Amino acid sequence: MAILEVEHICKSFNHTEVLKDISFSLEKGQVVSIIGSSGSGKTTLLRCMNFLERPEKGRILVNGEVLFDAADPATQMESSIRRKRLHFGLVFQSFNLFPQYTALENVMLAKELLASEQPDYKAKKKEIHNEIRLEAEGLLKQMGLDNRMNNYPHELSGGQQQRVAIARALALRPDILCFDEPTSALDPELTGEVLKVIRELADRNTTMVIVTHEMAFARDVANHTIFMDEGRILEQGDSRRLFEDPREERTRQFLARFHQA
Numbered sequence: 646m647a648i649l650e651v652e653h654i655c656k657s658f659n660h661t662e663v664l665k666d667i668s669f670s671l672e673k674g675q676v677v678s679i680i681g682s683s684g685s686g687k688t689t690l691l692r693c694m695n696f697l698e699r700p701e702k703g704r705i706l707v708n709g710e711v712l713f714d715a716a717d718p719a720t721q722m723e724s725s726i727r728r729k730r731l732h733f734g735l736v737f738q739s740f741n742l743f744p745q746y747t748a749l750e751n752v753m754l755a756k757e758l759l760a761s762e763q764p765d766y767k768a769k770k771k772e773i774h775n776e777i778r779l780e781a782e783g784l785l786k787q788m789g790l791d792n793r794m795n796n797y798p799h800e801l802s803g804g805q806q807q808r809v810a811i812a813r814a815l816a817l818r819p820d821i822l823c824f825d826e827p828t829s830a831l832d833p834e835l836t837g838e839v840l841k842v843i844r845e846l847a848d849r850n851t852t853m854v855i856v857t858h859e860m861a862f863a864r865d866v867a868n869h870t871i872f873m874d875e876g877r878i879l880e881q882g883d884s885r886r887l888f889e890d891p892r893e894e895r896t897r898q899f900l901a902r903f904h905q906a
Contacts, residue, residue: 646709648673648852649694649821654703655715656689663689664700665876671821671869674850678863678884681873682899687856690873691825694854695733696726707732707820734814738826740806742798748809749794752781752816759817784812788842804835808842822846824855860903864888872896 649671656664664686671677679687692698694705696713699721705713712729714720742751756777760766766773785794788808798806807827814822824843828836840862846853847866857863863870863884870884872893880893891897 647671647706648675648708649854650704650706651690651694652704652706654690654693654700654705656686656693656698656700663876664693667703667878669871669878669881671852671854673852675869676847676851676853676855676867677869677871678867679854679856679871679873680858680860680863680899685873686876687873688825691735691823691854691856695735695823696730731817732820734817734819734822736807736810736814736822736824736827738829740798740803740810740830742806742809742813744798747795747797748785748790748801748805748812749778749781751798751809752784752813753777755813756780756816781812781816784815785809788812802835803831804838807831807835807839811839811842811846820852822851822853824853824857826856826858828857828859860888860900872899874899 647670651670652668654664654667655662667686667690669677679690681687689698693700700713700715702715704711704715711717711720712732743754746754757774760773760777782794785791788811790805790808790812793801793805798809801809811827827843828839831839836859840859843853843855843862844866855863855867865884867884869881870887871881872879872887872891874895880887880891880896887896888900891900
């Protein structure tokens with residue numbers, strides 16, 4: 646069974662259709678890259694999957710559970726949206742770290758907020774805090790940030806900030822890790838740092854959806870690639886096949902720029 650099913654999603658802004666009947670599925674351990682020109686709807690799709698935007702039509706299922714159905718208001722209640730977001734870990738292109746917190750505190754924050762809502766939190770506060778801290782330290786070490794845990798975001802490079810953001814997204818153990826252009830704000834050297842981390846996550850069978858302009862990365866790391874054009878999925882399939890033998894003329898035109906680079 647697919648871990649994620651996106652069915653017939655449609656989204657408009659000011660009467661302009663941004664997403665037009667989008668459907669795809671994702672298996673556990675699979676890496677899906679979403680490519681396409683700027684304005685093709687890639688980021689909007691990711692935001693709909695994370696309930697930051699509400700589609701006008703369609704459904705989103707995780708592990709067979711309907712998390713969102715545009716035809717069913719019961720699935721759109723604000724009181725349940727936060728719980729549903731826990732299925733997804735989102736890494737933004739601009740890091741979105743809290744400047745007043747250290748790297749370690751940024752990674753710990755969401756889990757501590759959730760823990761504070763549990764009935765036994767006050768009785769076990771110290772024990773819970775220490776457990777969350779140890780897990781956060783382990784994630785930052787995994788990101789190669791052993792000696793940067795107590796630094797604030799302004800003391801970190803862009804690549805280091807993005808690795809903190811990845812650790813933060815992993816902290817709640819989401820079913821699916823989502824990246825929205827994770828290297829677009831970075832120079833080439835720092836881009837390499839972040840892509841290395843994502844490759845390592847792929848090697849560990851982390852389930853991921855990655856919106857990216859890094860074509861070599863999409864071809865070599867993703868199992869499946871989706872090409873979007875003007876709000877539609879124009880073509881999707883095995884990454885190697887799509888890059889080497891695209892079936893649609895528009896896909897060929899788009900990828901020609903990559904081959905010429």
